Amino acid sequence: MTDVHVLRVFTDADGRFGNPLGVLLGAADWAADERQELAARLGYSETVFVDDASTGRLQIFTPACELAFAGHPLVGVGALLARTTGRPPRELRPVRLAEPVPARTDHDGTVWVRGAVADAPPWEHERLAGPAEVEGLVPPPLGRSPSAGEDKRWRRTQTWAWQDEAAGEVRARVFAADYGVVEDEACGSASLLLSAYLSRELTIRHGRGSVVRARPLGTDHAEIGGRVVHDGVRQVARMPRP
Structure with a gap:
C-alpha cells in the first residue's frame, strides 16, 4: 500500500472548503505511466509526486495529463514540506520547468x-455580469463534449465577476473537462x-467557498497564496507492473 497525503488548498480562514490534493512523498521510483494511472484513479484535480523533498523536485498530474x-x-x-521537514521551502522544482518556483x-x-504567466496552463477567462450569474452555472457531466455552437466554457475556463471591484474581490469558478474534472474547486494558475x-491584487472567492489570493509581479509574473489544511493520509494500492 502507498501513503497519499490528502490536503485541502485555498481554504477559508476557518479551514473550510479548499481544493482537495493528493501528494506522494518519496515517489522517485514511480514511472510516468504509474503516476498518470494513480492520478486518474484518485480523481483529484491534481496529484503531486515528490521525488526529492530536500530539493522540492516533483511532478504534477491531473486525471488526464501532466502539467x-x-x-x-x-x-x-x-x-x-514545511509540515514534514520542519522548514518552509524557498523553492519548488517541477521537472517540466527550466527554473524553480519561488515559495514562501x-x-x-x-x-x-x-x-x-508563460508557464501556466492556457486557461480561458470569461467575465460574467455578477456573482449570481457565476453561481448559477450548471456544467454538463464529464465526458460529454460540446457540439458545434454550444457553450465551450466547460473545457478549461475561469468564469468570474466582480464581487467588489474597488476592493479587488472576485467571485469565480473554473470548469476543466480538458483536464479530466468537471469543476476545479479552487484554481491557482487561472487566478x-x-x-x-x-x-x-485580488481576493478570489472560488468554487463553493475557497479563497485564493493573487497579486501581479511586473508584467509577466504573479504570485498566488492561500491556506492549507492537512486531512490525513489515505492508503492506496500500487498497481502491479507487467
Whole structure:
C-alpha cells in the first residue's frame, strides 16, 4: 500500500472548503505511466509526486495529463514540506520547468508561490455580469463534449465577476473537462493569470467557498497564496507492473 497525503488548498480562514490534493512523498521510483494511472484513479484535480523533498523536485498530474505548472498543487506541497521537514521551502522544482518556483510562507501560515504567466496552463477567462450569474452555472457531466455552437466554457475556463471591484474581490469558478474534472474547486494558475491580466491584487472567492489570493509581479509574473489544511493520509494500492 502507498501513503497519499490528502490536503485541502485555498481554504477559508476557518479551514473550510479548499481544493482537495493528493501528494506522494518519496515517489522517485514511480514511472510516468504509474503516476498518470494513480492520478486518474484518485480523481483529484491534481496529484503531486515528490521525488526529492530536500530539493522540492516533483511532478504534477491531473486525471488526464501532466502539467508543468499548477497553483494549488504547489501551494499544497509547500505547506506539506514545511509540515514534514520542519522548514518552509524557498523553492519548488517541477521537472517540466527550466527554473524553480519561488515559495514562501507568511507568519499566519499562508503559503505563496510565484509563477510565470508563460508557464501556466492556457486557461480561458470569461467575465460574467455578477456573482449570481457565476453561481448559477450548471456544467454538463464529464465526458460529454460540446457540439458545434454550444457553450465551450466547460473545457478549461475561469468564469468570474466582480464581487467588489474597488476592493479587488472576485467571485469565480473554473470548469476543466480538458483536464479530466468537471469543476476545479479552487484554481491557482487561472487566478494567477487573472491577476496578471487585470494588473490587480485580488481576493478570489472560488468554487463553493475557497479563497485564493493573487497579486501581479511586473508584467509577466504573479504570485498566488492561500491556506492549507492537512486531512490525513489515505492508503492506496500500487498497481502491479507487467
